[in-house]
Amino acid sequence: xxxxxxxxxxxxxRVELPYEEDSSFLSIVIKTLEKNTVVKEIDLYxxxxxxxxxxxxxxxxxxxxxxxxxxxxxxxxxxxxKILIDALADNTYLxxxxxxxxxxxxxx
Numbered sequence: 001x002x003x004x005x006x007x008x009x010x011x012x013x014r015v016e017l018p019y020e021e022d023s024s025f026l027s028i029v030i031k032t033l034e035k036n037t038v039v040k041e042i043d044l045y046x047x048x049x050x051x052x053x054x055x056x057x058x059x060x061x062x063x064x065x066x067x068x069x070x071x072x073x074x075x076x077x078x079x080x081x082k083i084l085i086d087a088l089a090d091n092t093y094l095x096x097x098x099x100x101x102x103x104x105x106x107x108x
Contacts, residue, residue, distance in 0.1 A: 001015075008035075013040050014068075022048075033060050034060055041068035042070070043068070048075075062087040
C-alpha cells in the first residue's frame with residue numbers, strides 16, 4: 001500500500017487505517033500521503049495519532065485536495081485541535097470532517 005500511495009497509484013483514492021496502534025507505521029503512512037495527490041479520503045478512526053502526525057496531517061489538509069477526513073474516536077488535545085483548525089482555515093476542498101466521539105483533553 002505504501003508503494004502505491006508513494007507512486008500516486010490511481011487505484012488508491014481512500015486510505016483506511018482504523019484502530020491503528022502502531023504509531024511508527026501510522027507516521028510513515030501520513031508522511032507518505034504528503035506527496036500524494038490521488039488519495040481523496042483519509043480514515044484514521046480510533047488511531048493513535050501523535051502531535052507530529054497531526055502536524056503532518058494538517059499539512060496534507062492545507063496543501064492537498066482531500067475531500068474526506070475521519071478522525072472519529074481519536075484522542076485530541078487542545079494543541080492538536082488548534083493545529084487542525086489552522087490548517088482548515090486554508091482548505092477549500094474538504095467536504096467531510098468527522099470528529100465524533102473524540103477524547104478531547106484540555107489542559108489549563
